[in-house]
Amino acid sequence: xxxxxxxxxxxxxxxxxxxxxxxxxxxxxxxxxxxxxxxxxxxxxxxxxxxxxxxxxxxxxxxxxxxxxxxxxxxxxxxxxxxxxxxxxxxxxxxxxxxxxxxxxxxxxxxxxxxxxxxxxxxxxxxxxxxxxxxxxxxxxxxxxxxxxxxxxxxxxxxxxxxxxxxxxxxxxxxxxxxxxxxxxxxxxxxxxxxxxxxxx
Amino acid sequence: xxxxxxxxxxxxxxxxxxxxxxxxxxxxxxxxxxxxxxxxxxxxxxxxxxxxxxxxxxxxxxxxxxxxxxxxxxxxxxxxxxxxxxxxxxxxxxxxxxxx
Numbered sequence: 001x002x003x004x005x006x007x008x009x010x011x012x013x014x015x016x017x018x019x020x021x022x023x024x025x026x027x028x029x030x031x032x033x034x035x036x037x038x039x040x041x042x043x044x045x046x047x048x049x050x051x052x053x054x055x056x057x058x059x060x061x062x063x064x065x066x067x068x069x070x071x072x073x074x075x076x077x078x079x080x081x082x083x084x085x086x087x088x089x090x091x092x093x094x095x096x097x098x099x100x101x102x103x104x105x106x107x108x109x110x111x112x113x114x115x116x117x118x119x120x121x122x123x124x125x126x127x128x129x130x131x132x133x134x135x136x137x138x139x140x141x142x143x144x145x146x147x148x149x150x151x152x153x154x155x156x157x158x159x160x161x162x163x164x165x166x167x168x169x170x171x172x173x174x175x176x177x178x179x180x181x182x183x184x185x186x187x188x189x190x191x192x193x194x195x196x197x198x199x200x201x
Numbered sequence: 202x203x204x205x206x207x208x209x210x211x212x213x214x215x216x217x218x219x220x221x222x223x224x225x226x227x228x229x230x231x232x233x234x235x236x237x238x239x240x241x242x243x244x245x246x247x248x249x250x251x252x253x254x255x256x257x258x259x260x261x262x263x264x265x266x267x268x269x270x271x272x273x274x275x276x277x278x279x280x281x282x283x284x285x286x287x288x289x290x291x292x293x294x295x296x297x298x299x300x301x
Contacts, residue, residue: 062270108213
């Protein structure tokens with residue numbers, strides 16, 4: 001048992017326990033805390049895989065912005081813990097654990113079946129990366145801004161669309177919007193009345 | 202050196218936990234958090250394979266996946282806020298009509 005094995009097992013156990021916390025807790029704030037623990041342990045695992053930039057991005061963007069957004073929304077909507085779950089069919093909750101084990105067995109079977117010896121790829125050497133150069137900012141920038149510039153720009157357009165869309169969806173009803181809709185309804189009813197008068201005449 | 206299949210197994214376990222969470226959760230925000238858990242499991246798998254082939258493409262993929270997840274979280278939470286304003290409940294079982 002080398003140190004790297006022990007480290008992996010410790011981080012993996014932490015991630016799995018926190019993931020169970022996410023799905024089994026009744027209070028959504030506790031689920032959010034569990035998800036933050038999962039994200040941080042995954043960032044540590046990314047560091048063991050020579051993905052330094054991605055590990056930093058995981059902490060800054062995922063745990064530091066997305067989860068904060070979740071916690072803001074939970075507090076904004078004042079979500080309480082569930083008191084009791086009133087299930088419509090009471091027997092279904094006993095099916096959850098066996099079906100979970102069945103799904104896990106299926107996924108594990110697929111993972112074992114995949115051939116994991118790497119075929120020689122034209123651009124990769126598959127060699128060890130002793131200095132951890134793979135995930136440095138320089139290497140990522142090299143790939144991102146030379147080969148994959150278009151997905152990068154497309155992602156920035158996507159984020160712009162998300163900003164505009166979420167601002168539009170989450171704003172309160174404004175008085176001008178309500179008045180405009182009422183005016184349009186009144187105009188539509190007058191048109192229908194005129195049409196009926198024409199048809200009757 | 203930790204074998205690759207260990208990372209894939211962890212990714213599979215996290216993904217399965219996320220799937221079960223989506224199916225059993227009743228609160229819509231917790232449901233959304235289980236979807237984010239699934240996305241993170243796939244990120245781990247991508248980075249493990251990027252390390253296997255010593256190719257940085259996998260990590261760039263993860264970068265774009267994170268950007269997409271951020272955008273999706275923002276828009277999804279805005280929809281949840283709009284839904285909450287008209288229904289006053291966050292129970293998924295109550296949202297069974299297409300009408301807002």
